[in-house]
Amino acid sequence: MKRYDIVIIGGGPAGLAAALAAREQGIHEVLILERDRELGGILNQCIHNGFGLHTFQEELTGPEYAARFIQRVKDARIEYQLSTMVLNISPEKIVTAMNREEGLFEIEAGAVVLAMGCRERSRGALNIPGYRPAGIFSAGTAQRLVNMEGCLPGREVVILGSGDIGLIMARRMTLEGAKVKVVAELMPYSGGLKRNIVQCLDDYGIPLKLSHTVVDIQGRERVEGVTIAQVGADRRPIPGTEEHYTCDTLLLSCGLIPENELSRELGVMISPVTAGPVVNESLETSIPGVFACGNVLHVHDLVDFVSQEAASAGAAAAEYVKQRPGEDAEVTLPVKGKGGVRYTVPSMIRPGRMQEEQVIRFRVGDVYRNQYISLYVGDERLIHRKRPVMAPGEMEELKVTREQLSGCPEGTELLVVIEDK
Amino acid sequence: MDTRELICIGCPMGCRMTVNMDKGQVHSVSGNTCKRGDAYARKEVTNPTRIVTSTVRVEGGVLPVVSVKTREDIPKGKIFACMEALAKVTVQAPVAIGDVVLPDAAGTGVDVVATKNVVEA
Ligand SMILES: Cc1cc2nc3c(=O)[nH]c(=O)nc-3n(C[C@H](O)[C@H](O)[C@H](O)COP(=O)(O)OP(=O)(O)OC[C@H]3O[C@@H](n4cnc5c(N)ncnc54)[C@H](O)[C@@H]3O)c2cc1C
Numbered sequence: 186m187k188r189y190d191i192v193i194i195g196g197g198p199a200g201l202a203a204a205l206a207a208r209e210q211g212i213h214e215v216l217i218l219e220r221d222r223e224l225g226g227i228l229n230q231c232i233h234n235g236f237g238l239h240t241f242q243e244e245l246t247g248p249e250y251a252a253r254f255i256q257r258v259k260d261a262r263i264e265y266q267l268s269t270m271v272l273n274i275s276p277e278k279i280v281t282a283m284n285r286e287e288g289l290f291e292i293e294a295g296a297v298v299l300a301m302g303c304r305e306r307s308r309g310a311l312n313i314p315g316y317r318p319a320g321i322f323s324a325g326t327a328q329r330l331v332n333m334e335g336c337l338p339g340r341e342v343v344i345l346g347s348g349d350i351g352l353i354m355a356r357r358m359t360l361e362g363a364k365v366k367v368v369a370e371l372m373p374y375s376g377g378l379k380r381n382i383v384q385c386l387d388d389y390g391i392p393l394k395l396s397h398t399v400v401d402i403q404g405r406e407r408v409e410g411v412t413i414a415q416v417g418a419d420r421r422p423i424p425g426t427e428e429h430y431t432c433d434t435l436l437l438s439c440g441l442i443p444e445n446e447l448s449r450e451l452g453v454m455i456s457p458v459t460a461g462p463v464v465n466e467s468l469e470t471s472i473p474g475v476f477a478c479g480n481v482l483h484v485h486d487l488v489d490f491v492s493q494e495a496a497s498a499g500a501a502a503a504e505y506v507k508q509r510p511g512e513d514a515e516v517t518l519p520v521k522g523k524g525g526v527r528y529t530v531p532s533m534i535r536p537g538r539m540q541e542e543q544v545i546r547f548r549v550g551d552v553y554r555n556q557y558i559s560l561y562v563g564d565e566r567l568i569h570r571k572r573p574v575m576a577p578g579e580m581e582e583l584k585v586t587r588e589q590l591s592g593c594p595e596g597t598e599l600l601v602v603i604e605d606k
Numbered sequence: 607m608d609t610r611e612l613i614c615i616g617c618p619m620g621c622r623m624t625v626n627m628d629k630g631q632v633h634s635v636s637g638n639t640c641k642r643g644d645a646y647a648r649k650e651v652t653n654p655t656r657i658v659t660s661t662v663r664v665e666g667g668v669l670p671v672v673s674v675k676t677r678e679d680i681p682k683g684k685i686f687a688c689m690e691a692l693a694k695v696t697v698q699a700p701v702a703i704g705d706v707v708l709p710d711a712a713g714t715g716v717d718v719v720a721t722k723n724v725v726e727a
């Protein structure tokens with residue numbers, strides 16, 4: 186059996202950045218396993234611009250951003266295997282994978298970094314009875330068809346869900362000559378970035394109907410039209426508000442969900458809120474030596490933050506390989522969100538293991554204007570920062586320093602809350 | 607003095623900005639996090655522009671299409687003319703990031719360049 190110090194599952198931006206950071210920490214035996222025929226992950230189909238402003242101080246397209254990291258990985262001579270699907274990871278960190286050349290094979294890993302990304306919520310999101318004619322696609326599938334295969338899935342389009350991929354595809358299909366009639370969003374706010382609403386809908390006069398959903402799809406063989414209706418506070422359609430649109434295509438953009446089948450089978454503890462692993466300050470899961478980063482940990486909107494997060498995970502994995510820290514009782518501080526803060530990553534911090542500065546990322550559950558974001562450590566309010574706007578579509582972050590947390594007694598709770606003063 | 611509310615599209619942060627206008631001139635910009643926001647606001651109220659991204663067909667490559675972008679932003683009103691011109695373009699593999707696939711797109715003076723490497727099949 187081959188052995189590597191660190192095996193990274195997934196060669197998207199998270200996997201690439203984790204590999205580079207591990208190598209920078211002096212770990213030589215690093216291997217990336219990627220099921221696709223190329224590195225770069227989801228970025229390969231995200232041909233729009235808007236990537237990397239924070240990392241490279243210039244605005245790149247997805248493939249360009251990926252290419253920079255791929256080049257660095259090649260320059261560092263980090264090993265990777267393409268068209269290789271990881272099937273299982275055991276608690277002893279034996280990774281089982283498969284590809285055409287080698288068939289089924291096993292690799293022993295000193296540490297594992299989970300970087301499998303996310304997938305789109307399935308069509309189950311479309312909770313309506315009746316036929317499922319051709320012409321219903323997830324927005325990501327449509328994105329792949331248009332941007333990588335070069336074919337346009339339809340001419341008259343209705344989009345359900347205002348997640349970023351749906352917004353991006355509204356513009357993309359408009360530019361390719363399709364007519365996007367409406368974007369319907371169940372919630373009273375959009376799940377996408379503000380910038381995408383401006384650039385992808387407003388620029389092209391595509392209406393966004395908040396608090397609306399699809400209640401009927403017409404057509405047996407192929408979609409011929411859809412009916413959308415307004416929903417009430419209970420998210421149920423309000424009779425009498427139905428509107429009909431003729432269309433040949435319905436795109437579903439109902440959100441992303443971390444891809445954690447492998448992690449679940451491995452027995453990693455999963456957060457019911459993020460659907461990603463529960464991690465500590467080192468982005469280490471409940472199984473020692475197994476780390477997680479990027480969209481598999483929690484869904485990100487900005488690739489720059491994916492790269493940053495993944496670099497921390499890669500460095501922590503390197504640290505683990507070098508020191509093999511024992512499981513000695515160390516002061517552990519649970520991190521929790523309350524009052525509109527849906528979750529935090531990490532879920533616990535061991536001050537003895539944290540870096541000089543620790544980023545706590547989180548998402549809020551509603552739109553908040555002119556509110557404060559606070560961090561309480563025990564009873565003390567350590568951070569109190571005014572935020573003009575916070576929205577569920579945009580990840581927030583706070584930073585704490587090691588100094589601020591040193592001396593906290595075991596079990597002191599770190600609480601992230603939204604406050605009006 | 608007039609004010610205009612804008613959302614910066616310079617990056618996905620999407621800062622909300624307020625532009626104070628005085629007699630058709632930009633007087634001040636607030637709400638931006640970085641100086642790109644300031645520049646965007648001044649331009650958006652006087653001459654709105656966008657970077658256009660799309661794909662063009664590739665012959666003899668491992669992929670049937672290659673992603674492309676206008677090297678710089680072009681006037682909003684020229685977007686569809688640019689798309690029409692791109693629809694007629696086919697390039698030969700290999701293609702490298704930065705290769706010009708369409709010079710001077712739709713008379714804007716801006717080149718369209720490849721954003722992905724596509725090797726020969
Ligand atoms: C449509 C869309 C638009 C976006 N727009 C922007 C934007 O404008 N600006 C911005 O900054 N960010 C944007 N993002 C966000 C950013 O692209 C993602 O957050 C980032 O790509 C996530 O990186 P990742 O490595 O975690 O996941 P991915 O890129 O999904 O990579 C995961 C990789 O793991 C591989 N994998 C999964 N399971 C296995 C397995 N079992 N074995 C082997 N390999 C496996 C997959 O094939 C994939 O290559 C956008 C995302 C999407 C989807």
Ligand code: SF4
Nearest residue numbers: 614616617621639643
């Ligand atoms: S002002 Fe700067 S940080 Fe804010 S959206 Fe614009 S470019 Fe991004």
